[in-house]
Amino acid sequence: METRKQKIGEINGVDVVCCPFFTKELDENDLDTIYAIILDILKKQAYTMEENTNPGFVMLATRPMGAVYEKAVRGIVSLEDVLQILQTLHARFEGYKNKRGLIGAIAAIAWEPKDRTFEVIAYRSNERWGTRRTVDPSSVKNMDATFFSTFDNYDYRNRHNRIVPNSPCPILFGIRGENIEELIAGVNMVKSETVDSWLVFETNQGTDDHLQQKKINEIQPFESVIAEGKVTQNPWTIQGGHVLFDLTDETGTISCAAYEPTKEFRTAIRGLRVGDVVKVYGGVREHPLTINLEKIFIKQLMKIWTKTENPICPVCGKHMKSKGTEQGYKCIVCKTTSTKPSFREQTRSITQGFYEVPTCARRHLSKPIKRVEGKQSGDIIAIRTSDIP
Numbered sequence: 001m002e003t004r005k006q007k008i009g010e011i012n013g014v015d016v017v018c019c020p021f022f023t024k025e026l027d028e029n030d031l032d033t034i035y036a037i038i039l040d041i042l043k044k045q046a047y048t049m050e051e052n053t054n055p056g057f058v059m060l061a062t063r064p065m066g067a068v069y070e071k072a073v074r075g076i077v078s079l080e081d082v083l084q085i086l087q088t089l090h091a092r093f094e095g096y097k098n099k100r101g102l103i104g105a106i107a108a109i110a111w112e113p114k115d116r117t118f119e120v121i122a123y124r125s126n127e128r129w130g131t132r133r134t135v136d137p138s139s140v141k142n143m144d145a146t147f148f149s150t151f152d153n154y155d156y157r158n159r160h161n162r163i164v165p166n167s168p169c170p171i172l173f174g175i176r177g178e179n180i181e182e183l184i185a186g187v188n189m190v191k192s193e194t195v196d197s198w199l200v201f202e203t204n205q206g207t208d209d210h211l212q213q214k215k216i217n218e219i220q221p222f223e224s225v226i227a228e229g230k231v232t233q234n235p236w237t238i239q240g241g242h243v244l245f246d247l248t249d250e251t252g253t254i255s256c257a258a259y260e261p262t263k264e265f266r267t268a269i270r271g272l273r274v275g276d277v278v279k280v281y282g283g284v285r286e287h288p289l290t291i292n293l294e295k296i297f298i299k300q301l302m303k304i305w306t307k308t309e310n311p312i313c314p315v316c317g318k319h320m321k322s323k324g325t326e327q328g329y330k331c332i333v334c335k336t337t338s339t340k341p342s343f344r345e346q347t348r349s350i351t352q353g354f355y356e357v358p359t360c361a362r363r364h365l366s367k368p369i370k371r372v373e374g375k376q377s378g379d380i381i382a383i384r385t386s387d388i389p
């Protein structure tokens, strides 16, 4: 049996190691001990006075169905259903306040990663909790440039150091990435106040696990979806700087929005035109039903033609008349003709491919383009000049 161990952390100066293979069967005594330790930590550390803090933990000998995870990450799971599963599987668990922490805990155990990333979290010593964090941004940029398998470290354009949280929590910073060795090296490259301890987690961040492919008429509020269709209303900007356009497939039409916090992403969205074929990715807002864009794949760009100005007759200096679509021009005075094309192709401001919100606006689950595998392709479609409205 393989016993290859990997170091994944350091807590109080002690190495934390993990092994990809099962190494120890826990007996009832071990489980009681672990349960008591977790209970004690939760009692001491959980900020249950915070309105949105509803901790819970779950210990299970049997993994629940993967569907529990999928339902939790994509839709809504009721606490009743979770409690039912916990009882059926003879779990040890504890939920506080509204007990919703139990939902996240059971979903995490049920998770069978198809795609996954890692995050190394560096913690602060407890006397520093709640104080201003010292993390040197230039060292973060350096780390970002050095370790290509990491992502969402720093938003260069909006000058946002994404690895540092804003809350007064014990976390100093967290680096997300594909490769455990690079993450560990990353912790050492970031210049900061003393790292008290650190640990690598396997996560669903940056996986798009929350998204499900939907036809437009199937889209429900609070889901996160992938939908494909044609732009049927040119982008418009509303108060607050939010940019919207309408997307239509064979089942219906829905508005898509790039909100103000998505910054330069809105410039790409403003470049869309009626007839463009796109695939959109995002969460669904209820009123009005709108897809809040996380990224977009521009599959086909419409060729847009503008009418050229009528040429001047080289003989008598009068404006010539069009003889009809692609027929050229003719002077009505002296009958001189011109073959100058009557339409000119407009240069589009966007190209085919992916556009995503900047790092500063990315949701944790949203897969960065950097991680999107197998570039999708699309063809430029042309429209005949006679199709021009």
Ligand code: ZN
Pocket: 313, 314, 315, 316, 317, 318, 331, 332, 333, 334, 335, 336
């Ligand atoms: Zn003429």
